[in-house]
Amino acid sequence: MSNGLEDVLREAAPGVVAVLARRYGDFGAAEDAVQEALIAATDNWGRSGVPENPRAWLTRTASRKFLDAARSDQARRRREVLAAMREVPGEARERDDTLTLLLLCCHPSLTPASAIPLTLRAVGGLTTAEIANAFLVPEATMAQRISRAKARIKSSGTPLRMPDPAERPERLRSVRHVLYLIFNEGYAVSTGPHLQRLELSAEAIRLTRMLHRLVPSDGETAGLLALMLLTDARRDARTGPNGELIPLDEQDRSRWDRTLIAEGTGLLDAAFSRGAVGEYQLQAAIAALHARAARPEQTDWPQILALYGVLEKITGNPVVRLNRAVAAAMAAGPDEGLALLDGLEGVPRFRVDAVRAHLYEMAGDPRAAAELYRSAAAGTDSLPQQRYLITRAARLNQATR
Incomplete structure (x- = not known):
């Protein structure tokens, strides 16, 4: 399937599912019918070209698929046929x-x-x-x-309708x-x-771009999109030539995507101007501070630590506490970060061990760090993370000999 045809189908399909589900009252059957219509469109359009109104073509085809399936149940057939006579929503919907x-x-x-x-x-x-x-x-x-x-x-x-304003x-x-x-x-x-x-x-x-277009005034949706773009901008620098994990402080920042960073920071600035600030905007603000640092030592860790503090108050999320511990160590020393890890629950053990290992390494205790890196490696199911943690442990063991 060509990329152009695939894009047309992906853009049209959600609206067609919604039309059928609202018209016939059965989301599952509507989604199945649209999937069959997409298969038919791939075959038909690949030979004859994309029709002038792809959504209308998919709606007609999916409706036929839906009703064909419904006719096996005579008790439902009358309801489906009557429903099919309702007015089809216009493009404004x-x-x-x-x-x-x-x-x-x-x-x-x-x-x-x-x-x-x-x-x-x-x-x-x-x-x-x-x-x-x-x-x-x-x-x-x-x-x-x-x-x-x-x-x-x-x-x-649950009916297929826009929720009430309160919901x-x-x-x-x-x-x-x-x-x-x-x-x-x-x-x-x-x-x-x-x-x-x-x-x-x-x-x-x-999908988040789509959601942002649908609710452009929602600051948290803009913040979520900004967070994704600012994070994804580092994608190419996260791995080495053999797919190995490269941590943030060792990445080649010239490989970060400056176009995505500019778009993300622009979205974030606009979202902040609307007033209320939520958790995704705060996470995006932290990502933006990392993006603005040309070198790791230029990172504004005190500001990042302050943002994590606000974020933890808003969410109560223990993962935020874990990240805050790293920021505290970078801003005020490893002992400050280790203190925040005491009694931390609700986070996978391997993640806590990995952070604790990093802080012990910062504190100049390579033996304790190596042991914790090995423990963290044993606890994760991600092979790249395992290899990274085992490599860190091996390097520290070698350094202590």
């Missing part, structure tokens, strides 16, 4: 359709493990096989996960959280042989 579908896929009743693949399939247009491959699980397992998510939405009785902030918060998790899994893969999965981080950025 397309923006709301996509936003509504995002809000539905990221419904607070779904766990992230369910919402992430459902969003990637229904809104992102990825196939079940592609999603399964990204998360290193069998396709059948991922298909069951997506089916359960659709069944949960159906059983909840919308919470639903948007769920969408942002799911997109954030997708990006993080793509940027730092939690398991397997790869450090990054570019297709996931790129899809998260694409």
Whole structure:
């Protein structure tokens, strides 16, 4: 499939799913019908070209697929035929359709493990096989996960409509959280042989750009997009020639993408000008401070430490406390950072061990650092992270001989 055709299908599909789900009242069946229509479009358009109105073509085809499937159940057939006679929403609804579908896929009743693949399939247009491959699980397992998510939405009785004004902030918060998790899994893969999965981080950025276009006045959505861009700008410098992990303070900063950094900082400045500041804007502000430092020693660690302090108060997230410990060590010495790690719970043990090892190394205790690096390596399922931590431990052991 050509990139142009793939882009057209991915842009049109979410709105078509939303139209069918609202028209017929069955999100799961609507999503399945659109997937069949996309397959038909790939075959048809590849031979005859993209039609003048791709969305209308997909809507007609998916409707036929939906009704063909519905005719096997006579009790439902009358309801589907009557529903098909309703007025088709006009183009003015397309923006709301996509936003509504995002809000539905990221419904607070779904766990992230369910919402992430459902969003990637229904809104992102990825196939079940592609999603399964990204998360290193069998396709059948991922298909069951997506089916359960659709069944949960159906059983909840949630209509496909824009939430009431009172509900919308919470639903948007769920969408942002799911997109954030997708990006993080793509940027730092939690398991397997790869450090990054570019297709996931790129899809998260694409979907967040879409969300920002749909709610341009939402400062936290702008902050999330800025955070992704500022983080992704460092992507090429994070790995060496053999795929090995390169930590932030050792990266070649000339390889950072200055175009993405400029876009991210511009989004962040605009978001801050709107008043209220949220957790994604604060994380983006920290990323921007790193981006502005031409050399590691120029990093404004006191300001980063202050931002982490505010972020921890807002979120209560123990991962923020872990990052704050690193900032404290850089700003005021390793003892300050180690003190913040005491009693820290709610973070995977290997991550705490890795940070503690780094701080002991800063404090001039290579033996304790090496032992903690080995412990951290044993606790992670990411092969690149394992190799990095084992290498750090080996270097310290060699230095102490």
